[in-house]
Amino acid sequence: MPELPEVETVRRSLERAILGARVERAALHRADVLTGDAGPDGLLVGARIASLARHGKHMAIVADDGRALEIHLGMSGAVRCEAARDAESLGPWEASEHVHAAWLLRASSGARVLMRFSDPRRFGGLWTFPSEAALRAERWSRLGPDALTIGAEDLAAGLRGARRALKAVLLDQTVIAGVGNIYADESLFAARLSPVRSARGVRGEEVGRLRDAIVATLCRAVEAGGSTLRDGGYADAAGAEGAYQASHAVYGRGGETCRECGRRLRTAVVGGRTTVWCARCQAAPARRRPVG
DNA sequence: ACCCGCACCTGTAAGC
DNA sequence: TGCTTACAGGTGCGGG
Numbered sequence: 001m002p003e004l005p006e007v008e009t010v011r012r013s014l015e016r017a018i019l020g021a022r023v024e025r026a027a028l029h030r031a032d033v034l035t036g037d038a039g040p041d042g043l044l045v046g047a048r049i050a051s052l053a054r055h056g057k058h059m060a061i062v063a064d065d066g067r068a069l070e071i072h073l074g075m076s077g078a079v080r081c082e083a084a085r086d087a088e089s090l091g092p093w094e095a096s097e098h099v100h101a102a103w104l105l106r107a108s109s110g111a112r113v114l115m116r117f118s119d120p121r122r123f124g125g126l127w128t129f130p131s132e133a134a135l136r137a138e139r140w141s142r143l144g145p146d147a148l149t150i151g152a153e154d155l156a157a158g159l160r161g162a163r164r165a166l167k168a169v170l171l172d173q174t175v176i177a178g179v180g181n182i183y184a185d186e187s188l189f190a191a192r193l194s195p196v197r198s199a200r201g202v203r204g205e206e207v208g209r210l211r212d213a214i215v216a217t218l219c220r221a222v223e224a225g226g227s228t229l230r231d232g233g234y235a236d237a238a239g240a241e242g243a244y245q246a247s248h249a250v251y252g253r254g255g256e257t258c259r260e261c262g263r264r265l266r267t268a269v270v271g272g273r274t275t276v277w278c279a280r281c282q283a284a285p286a287r288r289r290p291v292g
Numbered sequence: 293a294c295c296c297g298c299a300c301c302t303g304t305a306a307g308c
Numbered sequence: 309t310g311c312t313t314a315c316a317g318g319t320g321c322g323g324g
Contacts, residue, residue, distance in 0.1 A: 002317060057318075075318050076302075098302085121301045123318055164295060173319080180317055229317075231304065251317095272297070274315085299321085307313080 002073045004057060004147050004178030005221035005244065006234055010079055011054045013236035014061070017081040018113060021105040022048045023063075027090040030100040033119065036128030043103060043128070044069050053132065055140045056147065056177025060132065067128070068135040071117065074124030081237045084112035101126060115237075147178035148218055152211045159199040159207060166202060167195035168271030170214075179214065181273045182227055185251045187214040188277060194284040195270050195277050201285075220247065250276040 002010070026043035028034060036042060047063035054060070060070045071079060090102045098120040105113045117126065129135040145154045158175035159166070169175055170184040179187065188195050191213035193206060202210070221227065226242035228234045229252070235241045245252075249259055254267035258278040266279050 006317075072318090074301095075316070120303065121316090121318095123301070162294085168295085171318090182317060227317080231316080233303095234317075273318095294324105296324085297322095300319090302316100304316090305314090308311090 002057060002077070002226070002234060003180035003183050004218055005183070005224075006226035006242065007054055007057050007059050007073060007178075008148075008222050009226045009236045009242065010073070011052050011059050013238050013240070014059075014079065014081070015052050017237050018049050018061075018105050018107075018115060019052065020049060021107045021113060022046075023103055024106050024112075025090060025104045027102045028100070029102070030122075033100040033117075033122060033125045034128070035125065040101075043101065043126070049105070054146075055136075056143050056173055057180065058140060058143070058177075060135055062132050066131045068130075068132045070127040070129065070135055070139060072124045072127070074119060074121065076121040076233065077117070077119035077124035078233075078235065079115065079117055079237050080235075080239060081113050081115045084114040086112075089114070098122075143173050143177040144175045145177065147176050147183075147214055148222075150176055150211060150214070152208045155211050155214075156204065156207045159202050162199035164199060165195060165270050166193060166197045166199045167273075167275055169199045171271050171273065176214070178218070181275075182248070182251045183214070183217055183221065184273075185276055186221075186249060187217045189250045189282060190217050192282055194279075194282045195275050196268070197284050220244070250278065252276070 023044045026040040026045050028040045044063045044067055047065045050064040051062045053062055058072055060068045062068045084104055090104055099116045099118045101117045103115040159169055162169050167184050170179045191210040193210055221244040224244035227245040228241035250265055253265050254276045256265055258265055260281050263278055263280045265276050267276050
C-alpha cells in the first residue's frame, strides 16, 4: 500500500513516538521477515533511537550505537505504537493479526511504548545493518534519487532512450525512488502527460513540468498524511488514516468523469499496473506526419 | 541491455 | 448462503 507519502507519514509519526527512546526488549514472531543479524537481539535491543531515515519507499530506524534497522512496508505492511501497560508485555498478539515483530521501548520520560510491525501479505520485511552507511551502500544504492528532491536532469536521464511507456519508467525505483501506482497516475494527470507515451519522446519542457508535478503531488499528499483507500489498511504509527484519497483526480476513478473536462476516464494496464487517465487532458502529442 | 510477465502472499469484494 | 474469481498501494526474477 505505501508509497513515498505514506512512508514519510509513518516516518514522521515514528519520530514523535520513539525518537530518543531506548529499546528494552524485542521479539521476533516470524523469523523469515528478518534479513541480517538473526534473532530479536539484532533488532536494536539496548540502543537508543537516534534518527529515522527514509529513501523512496524505504525507511530505517537508526540507533545511537550506529546500527540501522530497515523497515520496508511492501504492500500491506504497517508499524504501530501504543502505550505499553507494563514492562513484561510484548503482546500477546493473535497470529491472525500478522504481527511479525514487536519492541518494548522506554522514553526518557520513563513512559513505555509498545511498537509492532505487521504485514499480512509479507511483501515487506526487516533488514539489519551494522551502520547507516552500510544500509545505504548495500541496499539503498540501487535506488534512484528520492522523488521529493529529484532534479529535472536526473529524471531526464532516466527517460532518455527508454522505449517503454512513460508511466513504466516512473514506477522504476532505480530511476526515481518513491513513486508507485497511485502517485504515478496522479502526477501524470497533474503534468497533463499521457501515461502510455514512449518515455524517450518526452521533451525537455515536458520533463520539467513532470518533475514539478511529481514533487508538488507528493508534497500535498504528505501534508494530507497519505492516501487511505476504501479497504482501510494504511495508517501511521499512531493509527491516523490519510486524507489525500479525497484529492485523487484519476486513481481509482476509471469510468468516472474527468473533473477537469468531463470526459470519461480511461483504464488500461500500463507497466503491468492498472492505469487511469484522461485521454483529452493527457493527450499524447500528435504524431509527426512523414514530410513528403 | 532492456523490458515484459509472472510469482510471491493474504484479504476482500464481486459474481454466479 | 456458499464457492470461485479477480484484484489490490511493491518488488525481484527468469526468460524473450
